[in-house]
Amino acid sequence: MKNKIAVGIDIGGTNAELGWVNKDGKVLHRQIFKTADFTEIEQMVETIGNAINAQIKNLDHCEILGLGIGAPNGNFYKGTIEFAPNLHWKGVLPLAEMFAKKTGLTTKLTNDANAAAYAEHIYGAAKEMNNFLVVTLGTGLGSGIVVNGNVLYGATGFAGEMGHTKTMDNGRQCGCGRLGCLETYVSATGLARTTVELLAQSRQISVLRDKEKITSEDVFLAASSGDELALKAIKYTTTIFGKHLADYVALFSPEAIFLTGGLANAHSLLIPHTEEVMNQSVLKVFTNTVKIYPSALLKENAGLIGAAAMLFDID
Amino acid sequence: MKNKIAVGIDIGGTNAELGWVNKDGKVLHRQIFKTADFTEIEQMVETIGNAINAQIKNLDHCEILGLGIGAPNGNFYKGTIEFAPNLHWKGVLPLAEMFAKKTGLTTKLTNDANAAAYAEHIYGAAKEMNNFLVVTLGTGLGSGIVVNGNVLYGATGFAGEMGHTKTMDNGRQCGCGRLGCLETYVSATGLARTTVELLAQSRQISVLRDKEKITSEDVFLAASSGDELALKAIKYTTTIFGKHLADYVALFSPEAIFLTGGLANAHSLLIPHTEEVMNQSVLKVFTNTVKIYPSALLKENAGLIGAAAMLFDID
Numbered sequence: 001m002k003n004k005i006a007v008g009i010d011i012g013g014t015n016a017e018l019g020w021v022n023k024d025g026k027v028l029h030r031q032i033f034k035t036a037d038f039t040e041i042e043q044m045v046e047t048i049g050n051a052i053n054a055q056i057k058n059l060d061h062c063e064i065l066g067l068g069i070g071a072p073n074g075n076f077y078k079g080t081i082e083f084a085p086n087l088h089w090k091g092v093l094p095l096a097e098m099f100a101k102k103t104g105l106t107t108k109l110t111n112d113a114n115a116a117a118y119a120e121h122i123y124g125a126a127k128e129m130n131n132f133l134v135v136t137l138g139t140g141l142g143s144g145i146v147v148n149g150n151v152l153y154g155a156t157g158f159a160g161e162m163g164h165t166k167t168m169d170n171g172r173q174c175g176c177g178r179l180g181c182l183e184t185y186v187s188a189t190g191l192a193r194t195t196v197e198l199l200a201q202s203r204q205i206s207v208l209r210d211k212e213k214i215t216s217e218d219v220f221l222a223a224s225s226g227d228e229l230a231l232k233a234i235k236y237t238t239t240i241f242g243k244h245l246a247d248y249v250a251l252f253s254p255e256a257i258f259l260t261g262g263l264a265n266a267h268s269l270l271i272p273h274t275e276e277v278m279n280q281s282v283l284k285v286f287t288n289t290v291k292i293y294p295s296a297l298l299k300e301n302a303g304l305i306g307a308a309a310m311l312f313d314i315d
Numbered sequence: 316m317k318n319k320i321a322v323g324i325d326i327g328g329t330n331a332e333l334g335w336v337n338k339d340g341k342v343l344h345r346q347i348f349k350t351a352d353f354t355e356i357e358q359m360v361e362t363i364g365n366a367i368n369a370q371i372k373n374l375d376h377c378e379i380l381g382l383g384i385g386a387p388n389g390n391f392y393k394g395t396i397e398f399a400p401n402l403h404w405k406g407v408l409p410l411a412e413m414f415a416k417k418t419g420l421t422t423k424l425t426n427d428a429n430a431a432a433y434a435e436h437i438y439g440a441a442k443e444m445n446n447f448l449v450v451t452l453g454t455g456l457g458s459g460i461v462v463n464g465n466v467l468y469g470a471t472g473f474a475g476e477m478g479h480t481k482t483m484d485n486g487r488q489c490g491c492g493r494l495g496c497l498e499t500y501v502s503a504t505g506l507a508r509t510t511v512e513l514l515a516q517s518r519q520i521s522v523l524r525d526k527e528k529i530t531s532e533d534v535f536l537a538a539s540s541g542d543e544l545a546l547k548a549i550k551y552t553t554t555i556f557g558k559h560l561a562d563y564v565a566l567f568s569p570e571a572i573f574l575t576g577g578l579a580n581a582h583s584l585l586i587p588h589t590e591e592v593m594n595q596s597v598l599k600v601f602t603n604t605v606k607i608y609p610s611a612l613l614k615e616n617a618g619l620i621g622a623a624a625m626l627f628d629i630d
Contacts (some may be wrong), residue, residue, distance in 0.1 A: 219523070251476065
């Protein structure tokens with residue numbers, strides 16, 4: 001019997017990563033492209049498509065199940081990327097169809113956070129779970145929501161936009177054009193914005209005062225060495241996050257919540273207080289019913305292997 | 316072939332209604348009991364159980380599929396009512412098991428808002444829909460959420476508690492003991508509270524100033540005759556509701572949202588502005604993707620026929 005392999009592509013604002021993934025979620029071979037190098041989307045399909053086609057010729061001892069793509073603002077039903085604020089190609093892009101035509105492979109496309117949910121379900125810590133949330137904390141906040149064993153797509157294919165639920169009226173301006181979205185507070189960017197605000201509001205001594213441009217990594221580093229202002233910024237973030245998760249618990253009653261994305265690497269600074277606030281805030285019947293964990297795939301590219309996983313999956 | 320019939324019970328704070336429902340959702344026979352008459356839950360099971368058993372004897376030309384119960388704080392998985400603030404029996408009550416034992420019927424139990432969702436799905440306006448929300452606006456705010464054709468129960472069986480997601484920090488006190496739950500603003504009680512607040516805050520002339528105890532019906536009646544303060548109270552309510560629904564649209568991407576319960580009878584005063592605010596507030600990709608409708612079963616007891624529908628359903 002031939003070994004089964006799926007091709008995965010993870011498209012982000014900075015990199016587009018191509019990988020050949022086996023049924024155990026192992027990436028056998030990978031190539032990284034700079035997203036910005038592709039001025040037009042057609043160039044990307046041409047270049048990455050050629051790379052795929054070249055490899056296929058070397059793999060006739062394998063059965064290639066197809067191609068899975070994870071991308072911001074990806075629509076599973078339509079195979080399109082639609083109006084992605086973090087990508088430089090604009091409008092509605094029929095990416096799945098373009099890649100299918102170029103490679104001849106069965107092609108599925110989903111949003112990057114949903115891809116992370118497939119990865120956690122099939123290769124990660126949610127193997128035995130039918131109801132769970134995956135929250136990707138990077139530049140923004142994405143979410144993949146699994147209900148009764150299936151990723152939640154809703155009527156449009158765009159369901160699960162937790163990052164764009166509202167934290168407060170007249171809150172911070174979001175990339176989506178609205179005010180007060182959760183991701184303007186709870187994300188790498190959100191944490192940096194909070195820190196800058198706290199620095200501006202107080203005269204508190206902090207190692208972060210010397211920084212020209214503050215990143216979430218700077219804040220975590222400062223917090224780890226006891227910087228009070230950095231700790232305050234993290235506490236503000238986890239308080240908002242915990243309160244919001246309390247609402248999602250009341251709506252979805254998940255078995256667990258998994259954190260992934262760059263910010264999740266600092267899970268030991270994030271999870272305990274988030275969980276505490278979540279349990280304090282939630283409707284009593286849900287108290288202590290849900291644990292928050294770092295993704296079991298934090299060191300992998302979950303978007304990539306999750307995209308490929310769609311081809312192994314039944315969904 | 317024998318006619319198929321299911322028994323439904325809808326348990327509320329005031330009445331417990333028993334009905335014999337056919338596969339078209341028609342209630343062939345019904346009996347209404349006063350919930351408060353049953354000091355102990357055992358008395359209710361005894362009395363209603365006896366009524367069921369007496370009828371079964373008259374129905375041997377029918378096939379009785381089983382018994383469905385809709386009740387506040389009902390848990391579908393466990394068949395229990397748990398800590399229902401609006402019922403006078405306290406603790407965890409294994410009601411499905413008690414009725415099954417008394418009647419010998421296959422017995423299913425769910426929360427009353429979920430029962431309304433089954434009813435809408437099987438007999439109402441959501442027959443062709445796989446993703447929709449049913450919001451029951453009565454004393455509180457309940458919700459039945461249907462995802463991929465199935466009612467959302469989550470890991471605990473309690474999912475879908477929209478009424479207890481948070482509207483604002485340090486908001487109104489809720490029956491659940493927390494502050495700022497949606498149902499303290501958007502419900503019959505919530506509308507009355509808003510009206511009382513507006514009367515206290517202003518000196519605006521209103522027919523409602525003469526009332527000793529204001530109900531949501533009083534507010535709608537006043538609004539219908541152009542009372543500015545009543546209209547303001549309704550606008551405040553629909554603004555909060557529309558903003559919240561925008562979040563649920565981003566999470567669930569439903570095909571439609573159905574309103575039921577007492578307050579929904581005034582749908583013409585509620586829906587247009589709620590829908591307007593929802594579409595203004597929602598993430599752009601969802602704008603105008605969702606309509607809000609009154610339930611097609613507003614004149615029925617959707618809780619009763621939905622409870623019975625669980626026996627006809629595949630879920």
